[in-house]
Amino acid sequence: MGSLTGVLPLPGLGSKVAQKTKVDYQNTTEGALVQRAQAGDESAFREIVDRYQNKVFSIIHGIVRQRNDVEDIAQQVFAKVYLSLKSFDFRSSLITWIYKITVNECFDYLRKRKVRKLVYESDMSEDEVRRVENSEPVVDRQAPMDDTLARRDYVVKLLTRVSEEERMLLMMKEVDGFSVEELAQKTGMNENTIKVKLFRARQKLVKAAQRLDRAPGLVTG
Amino acid sequence: MHAVVMESLEEYLSGTLKPAAHRDIEAHLSICEPCRQELAGMQEISQLFGAVKTQESIEPAPGFYARVMQEVGGRQAVPAFASFFNLDLAFARRLVFASLLMLAALGSYLVSREAEYPTGPSPDVVMAQQESTLDAAPAHEAMLATMTTYEP
Numbered sequence: 001m002g003s004l005t006g007v008l009p010l011p012g013l014g015s016k017v018a019q020k021t022k023v024d025y026q027n028t029t030e031g032a033l034v035q036r037a038q039a040g041d042e043s044a045f046r047e048i049v050d051r052y053q054n055k056v057f058s059i060i061h062g063i064v065r066q067r068n069d070v071e072d073i074a075q076q077v078f079a080k081v082y083l084s085l086k087s088f089d090f091r092s093s094l095i096t097w098i099y100k101i102t103v104n105e106c107f108d109y110l111r112k113r114k115v116r117k118l119v120y121e122s123d124m125s126e127d128e129v130r131r132v133e134n135s136e137p138v139v140d141r142q143a144p145m146d147d148t149l150a151r152r153d154y155v156v157k158l159l160t161r162v163s164e165e166e167r168m169l170l171m172m173k174e175v176d177g178f179s180v181e182e183l184a185q186k187t188g189m190n191e192n193t194i195k196v197k198l199f200r201a202r203q204k205l206v207k208a209a210q211r212l213d214r215a216p217g218l219v220t221g
Numbered sequence: 222m223h224a225v226v227m228e229s230l231e232e233y234l235s236g237t238l239k240p241a242a243h244r245d246i247e248a249h250l251s252i253c254e255p256c257r258q259e260l261a262g263m264q265e266i267s268q269l270f271g272a273v274k275t276q277e278s279i280e281p282a283p284g285f286y287a288r289v290m291q292e293v294g295g296r297q298a299v300p301a302f303a304s305f306f307n308l309d310l311a312f313a314r315r316l317v318f319a320s321l322l323m324l325a326a327l328g329s330y331l332v333s334r335e336a337e338y339p340t341g342p343s344p345d346v347v348m349a350q351q352e353s354t355l356d357a358a359p360a361h362e363a364m365l366a367t368m369t370t371y372e373p
Contacts, residue, residue, distance in 0.1 A: 061279050180231050195230070206259070
């Protein structure tokens with residue numbers, strides 16, 4: 001089924017789509033706020049944190065589900081935002097940039113947690129590992145390992161098979177429900193580019209699901 | 222996937238497609254098995270994303286901003302030499318390669334020097350040293366003489 005895409009020219013999309021003029025993120029109220037923060041104005045940075053902290057917490061909780069760790073990750077996110085704000089070049093909106101940092105930080109956290117778990121388990125006998133696995137859910141010790149969590153784990157696993165940019169676009173589209181037009185406004189890319197990137201990302205997810213030897217149908221429901 | 226489906230894929234998946242475009246896609250899917258299969262796979266995965274949406278909102282605890290600034294302070298306080306260990310992989314590879322190259326060059330230089338200037342003393346010097354050692358050890362010589370003249 002993927003062979004047809006090789007024959008069809010991908011950017012043939014959007015003949016009906018009107019091209020939007022590029023947003024000048026520097027000359028917006030948000031742009032002015034960022035410029036103040038870049039110049040070292042602490043109150044401007046505080047306003048950025050106040051404005052986006054709920055969004056960041058919500059993204060992290062959606063991916064990680066470890067309530068206790070959400071704030072730690074959010075702190076890391078905003079510390080990174082603070083330290084690299086000077087390199088922010090207004091090619092996208094600020095929230096898109098923060099969104100990307102947040103999603104990357106979450107996946108970094110999950111990767112580190114996996115490594116820690118492997119190291120911890122390597123020191124245990126098979127019986128001990130089995131006992132721990134039976135007594136404590138791996139994903140979230142506070143919530144039962146239900147179907148939603150299994151699906152969440154599956155999606156997270158699939159998302160590790162796509163690039164950072166594709167991951168961010170998929171999350172913004174599927175989780176936050178942004179339309180292609182809104183994504184174009186937030187990322188600074190044109191709508192056709194967004195469509196092509198999302199299409200390729202979705203193809204990768206389907207292939208990854210097939211490789212995981214677990215048809216998506218088995219997880220839904 | 223054919224262009225008729227690709228063009229409206231995102232709207233189709235999110236259920237925001239206009240009725241006319243929806244009819245076009247359905248008409249195409251009814252005659253195109255590859256598109257139908259690929260779209261079904263994408264639809265199933267798209268539905269799974271619902272599990273990543275948060276139902277409950279988590280608000281930051283009071284003092285969150287202060288803790289962020291504390292984290293920033295901690296990161297800024299990292300000594301400069303520690304940043305050396307945060308090398309990116311490509312640079313680290315180049316550094317290792319350069320070090321190996323330098324070691325190889327140094328090794329070959331030392332080997333060539335050894336060939337030109339033998340480090341050990343000449344045989345004459347060794348013999349002279351051994352003779353002087355024998356002279357300096359009469360007890361040892363006496364012992365040998367005793368042993369050769371020994372008759373049980």
